[in-house]
Amino acid sequence: MTFSISIFLYIFWxxxxxxxxxxxxxIYHMLNFGAKNFLTVSxxxxxxxxxxxxxxxxxxYINQIDWNTNVEILEGLFDNQVPFQ
Amino acid sequence: MLSIYRLPNKLPGEIIIKIVRRDFFILFKRMIVFMLMAVLPFAFFYLMITTNLGLLESEIIYPIIVLSTSAYYLFTWLFFFFSFIDYYLDVWIITDKRIIDIQQRGFFSRIISELKIFRIQDVTSEIQGAIPTLLKYGEVFIQTAGTDQRFKFHEVPDPNGIRDIIIKLIQKNRKEQSQETGLDTF
Structure with a gap:
């Protein structure tokens, strides 16, 4: 089974x-309900x-990764080969 | 923004005596927890690098590590800021006429209570535990004539001092009230 690793990036998005x-x-809570002083703003x-x-x-770091890479998992699992022949 | 010079339902001639927040040690404890959380991924990476260098070269594992580390730090930082907001937006304001209790309970839940000084019957301060005793923070309980306890100052610095301030305000308030009515009630 092959899938693109970009799926992880979509989940991250x-x-x-x-x-x-x-x-x-x-930010809304701090600015709306915080006291009007330097500490709130800072x-x-x-x-x-x-x-x-x-x-x-x-x-x-994310931009350094090639997200178009396809990865194959469960390789050979569904090959139609009969064992011990 | 709540202006500290603009009280909710400000009474004529009302003066702010003291603004109280929880003791800084409470925030400090949370900062320690979040600093430990920030350092945790480095310990994980160290273990990973020393046991299996090939993980960082994997086409699946490395991207997952990058994304999960990023998500972890974003979540941790946001969570710490929410914790700070919870500390910062909880405030008690003592004026010469009222005590205002402003409590931020999670998101979109803000409770503002006020209590007139002249209604206060009893003020109790409490410091329990080794660290509160050393750092001098604790609770202040304010009781009115009703059976239910109205106000509680939770984990505040110098609770004894706050109690003294409130008691003095009560005495001053009742003296002014008796002078206004022309009756000596005591």
Whole structure:
């Protein structure tokens, strides 16, 4: 059975979409309900900044992989060969 | 954004006496946990590299490692920020007329309670445990005339000091009230 490893990338993108939704929710909560002071703004900026760093680092390593590679698993399992002949 | 100078339902002439959050040690404990979580993949990679170098050259395993590590760190960082929000958005505001309790309970659930100072009958502070005793954080319980306990300051720094502040405010508030009504109630 052959499949492309890009399927893992699609699953990762789904996770990333969900993560982004919660990312926006977190920023919304901080800016909407946090006290109007330097600490609220600075912690939000730090949070966003480190999130961007993680995403950029991930992107660097993900782009190095050839996602068009096809992988074969269960090779030879369904060959029509009769054993001990 | 909640302006610290703009209280919910601000009363005329109301002054903020103290803003209280949970003790920093509570946040520090969570930071330690998340730092350990951040270091965990490195231990995993070290074990992997020392036992089987071929894993990093595999066409399936290496992409999965890259994606899962990325997802792990994104999730960990987001989870830590939610934990910080839970700590930061829980606040007690003591004014000269009220005590306001603002509690963020998960997402899209925010509870704001207020209690008039003159209704308070009893204030109790409590420090239990070795670390709270050393770091001087604990609970403050506020009781009104009703049977149900109304307010609890949870894991706050210097609970004895907060108790003293509230008691002084109660005394001042009742004195002002008795002067306004012209009656000596005590």
């Amino acid at each position: 789904v996770f990333l979409a969900l993560w982004f939704v919660f990312f926006v929710i977190a 912690t939000t900026i730090i949070f966003v900044g480190i999130a961007i760093i993680i995403l950029m680092t991930s992107s660097f």
